[in-house]
Amino acid sequence: MPLHIAWRILTHQKGRTALALGGIFIAILLIFVELGFFIAVPQGGMLIYDHMRFDLLVASNKYIFQAESWQFPRERLAEAGRNSGVAQASPLYFGGAKWQDPGGGLRLDIAVFGFDPQARPFTVADIENQTAVLDRPDTVLVDSQTRPLFGPLQSGRVVELNDRRVTIGGDYVLGTGFLGLGVVLANEANFFRIFPNRRPEQVNYGLVTLRAGADPDLVARELRSLLPNDVQVFTRPELAAHEISFWTTRTGTGLIFGSGLIVAFVVGIMVLYQTLATQITRQLPQFATLKAIGYSNGFLNA
Numbered sequence: 001m002p003l004h005i006a007w008r009i010l011t012h013q014k015g016r017t018a019l020a021l022g023g024i025f026i027a028i029l030l031i032f033v034e035l036g037f038f039i040a041v042p043q044g045g046m047l048i049y050d051h052m053r054f055d056l057l058v059a060s061n062k063y064i065f066q067a068e069s070w071q072f073p074r075e076r077l078a079e080a081g082r083n084s085g086v087a088q089a090s091p092l093y094f095g096g097a098k099w100q101d102p103g104g105g106l107r108l109d110i111a112v113f114g115f116d117p118q119a120r121p122f123t124v125a126d127i128e129n130q131t132a133v134l135d136r137p138d139t140v141l142v143d144s145q146t147r148p149l150f151g152p153l154q155s156g157r158v159v160e161l162n163d164r165r166v167t168i169g170g171d172y173v174l175g176t177g178f179l180g181l182g183v184v185l186a187n188e189a190n191f192f193r194i195f196p197n198r199r200p201e202q203v204n205y206g207l208v209t210l211r212a213g214a215d216p217d218l219v220a221r222e223l224r225s226l227l228p229n230d231v232q233v234f235t236r237p238e239l240a241a242h243e244i245s246f247w248t249t250r251t252g253t254g255l256i257f258g259s260g261l262i263v264a265f266v267v268g269i270m271v272l273y274q275t276l277a278t279q280i281t282r283q284l285p286q287f288a289t290l291k292a293i294g295y296s297n298g299f300l301n302a
Helices: 002-012 014-046 075-081 188-194 216-226 236-249 252-292 297-301
Strands: 056-060 086-101 104-115 139-143 158-161 164-172 183-187 205-210 231-235
Touching (some): 002 014, 014 236, 014 252, 056 216, 075 086, 075 205, 075 216, 086 188, 104 188, 164 188, 205 216, 216 231, 231 236, 236 252
Parallel strands (some): 104 183, 139 164
Antiparallel strands (some): 056 205, 056 231, 086 104, 086 158, 139 183, 158 164
């Protein structure tokens, strides 16, 4: 009987019921949309890291986030490699370059990674299958998700990076994350041709892979005690926590979407409360009639 009464109340005025359900649906949808935006912020910040091959990351003690990594002496990686649990410690270079067509036009900012292709720092098949391409002089790979304003990214196209002519040798599918409008990969020799003022002795990231069975937390503690205080060592969970904290609490993007999530949640509660309060208020005369003819509070609350 209680279910029958509740159903009759819902279907008595179908238009009002549909309007109430619509309001509740919109409120819930708004919350989940804002939640999706908020969750996407740290995921964008971790996109490149999630496709790198490492167990520990060595970075400068001035490290802020991936695009503001600063630099540290390359010899720190040699020191880290002496640990019995370390299988490989390879350098990864990063810089921001100016992209331009040889004939002139817009000079666009683009991110550039430099590395030894034989170290296999990326887990992306498109990159690993094109190591021979990266070994060609003045040849780079371009992320296929690079913005269209950079023009066609077909193999053989010649462009300028920091006024150095390079040839696009191929592309790969990964995504640029929050590194900017586009990403370019180069081997170490080509990287330093693009950035002639950079020194190989100063690296941005140290990608440390461990031997089978080595405990990342234990090795990280050993490296922190071994290495000078000009570097810091992250395990993968620690790096993820650092990046998530940065993007959600120290950037305008994270603060805007975080505030949007709070506002959406408050608005959702208000809409739900107002909808339920209106429905209950409208049904009070019917509830009073049921009480008058002898139905108990338990029956009405069921």
